[in-house]
Amino acid sequence: MTLAQQVLATNDDLPIRTELPVHSGKVRSVYWLTDTDSRRLIAERGYPVPADTPLAIMVISDRISAFDCIWHGEGGLNGVPGKGAALNAISNHWFQTFKDNGLADSHILDIPHPFVWIVQKARxxxxxxxxxxxxxxxxxxxxxxxxxxxxxxxxxxxxxxxxxxxxxxxxxxxxxxxxxxxxxxxxxxxxxxxxxxxxxxxxxxxxxxxxxxxxxxxxxxxxxxxxxxxxxxxxxxxxxxxxxxxxxxxxxxxxxxxxxxxxxxxxxxxxxxxxxxEGRIVEKSKEGFRQWLLNHFPDPDILLNKNRMDERLALARDNALPVEVMMDISRTYLGIAETIVGQPITLSDNPKQEITAILAEQYGLIR
Incomplete structure (x- = not known):
């Protein structure tokens, strides 16, 4: 399997049973479950919510956004290997830490897969x-x-x-x-x-x-x-x-x-x-990628000036970034994730297949 095939770039086409359009953001896609499935899962899983609470499946991707644009790499690399798993692992860790410290809850009710959250509807x-x-x-x-x-x-x-x-x-x-x-x-x-x-x-x-x-x-x-x-x-x-x-x-x-x-x-x-x-800034976040983009393109004002959004979108669409840049982002995300959670982040060879199998066999949510 190629590097590009291991990346989950498109996450709004999973066969999850829903009666509403899939909402796809910069990084995550949201599948609203049917009322029947929501009520069934609340009862079966004992989620601490009212019985009529709408639930959704939230699936993360490996897409990389910066300056309100989605960027891609050479060779069909439409995301950053390991990015989605790293983001979810870090959020899961901090949400649990907040609960352990007596802070507020989150919208997450269940984590069926490293790429997937089951969430309750929030306003x-x-x-x-x-x-x-x-x-x-x-x-x-x-x-x-x-x-x-x-x-x-x-x-x-x-x-x-x-x-x-x-x-x-x-x-x-x-x-x-x-x-x-x-x-x-x-x-x-x-x-x-x-x-x-x-x-x-x-x-x-x-x-x-x-x-x-x-x-x-x-x-x-x-x-x-x-x-x-x-x-x-x-x-x-x-x-x-x-x-x-x-x-x-x-x-x-x-x-x-x-x-x-x-x-x-x-x-x-x-x-x-x-x-x-030592007087140096070493970024352990997306900021390093933002700085690379600002230094890479000859007119950084396109990326900073909101009035030039059309040019910015064209810049992201028409420029496939070097694979090494995408892999450098991967190393940054996986590195800080493993530091925070204290263990290696396991990457999937075929995340879509895994997600579909788990949601079918354990949750009965595949159409």
Whole structure:
């Protein structure tokens, strides 16, 4: 089997029984189960949710996205070997660590396969919850250009690139395009302040103003748990994005949970501790790939300027990246995953076949 065949690039064509269109995002595809199958699994498996809770199968892929584009390699390599398994393994590890530390639950009910989650339906909070412990990336570029206020928070003078911030900063942005909120531009991924959120709590999807403080607490606690754990591995948790949502508990009450993924190389920056102490930045996340793209193409403004999205999409579509670049990403993802979970990540020769067999034999979900 070739390298390209081992990669799970297309994950929206599995024969999972569903009556709704498959939703395919940048990395994951979501199959909503029928009401009959959802109720059956809840009863058979004893999932701690109300009997009428809609369930979904969430299948990760090995696709690699950066700057809102999907990239591919030479020789039909349409993903990064091991990336999906690494991402899920890391998220599973942190979600379990959060539970062990008494933090909130996640939307995951079951993990049938390293590429697959069974999740309960959640109502997402419309915020990209971002926490930063170091000044780097876009924040550093803005600071270096003279900006001092970020999401309503004023930073002091005299900060240096890649240095630790005086305190953990929460710099939220919008998730999706939100309309009709005073002071918030109608665009995806725009920075917002705490005042924006508290003045418009329901528009952002919060049940109450009190839940804003709850999300901030969970963000700080989650960041702290991951940061402390990585520090014991001599790795630095630089910044991250969390997502939150509401699900129903067994009594039918709403509860705020962590959702999507947490602490992964896709959603976070992680730096190597020994290299940082030597004055070097060694990325253990997607940021290294982003920097490679910025250095590789002659006009990096295409990747940074949202007004040039058509050119950016063409750049990703028309340029097959060297296989060695894709394999370097693979080594980064698998390396940090194995460091975090403490054991090797086992890769599948034929993930689609495995997933289909498990969901057929153990869950009865294949049409």
């Amino acid at each position: 997402p909070v419309k915020i990209e919850a971002i926490a930063r412990q170091y000044i780097t990336g876009s924040m550093w570029r803005a600071y270096d250009n003279g900006e001092r206020e970020f999401c309503g928070i004023r930073l002091p003078e005299g900060l240096h690139r890649d240095s630790k911030l005086p305190e953990l900063l929460i710099t939220p942005s919008t998730k999706g395009i939100l309309r009709g909120i005073p002071g918030v531009p109608e665009a995806d991924d725009v920075n917002i302040t705490r005042a924006n959120i508290s003045d418009n709590a329901s528009a952002f999807g919060f049940n109450s103003v009190d839940d804003i403080a709850r999300y901030e607490t969970l963000l700080k606690q989650g960041f702290g748990v991951i940061s402390d754990a990585l520090a014991t591995l001599d790795q630095i948790f630089v910044d991250t994005k969390f997502e939150f949502g509401y699900v129903k508990d067994t009594e039918g009450n709403d509860k705020l949970i962590y959702m999507d993924e947490v602490g992964t190389p896709d959603s976070s920056r992680i730096w190597d501790g020994p290299a940082y102490r």
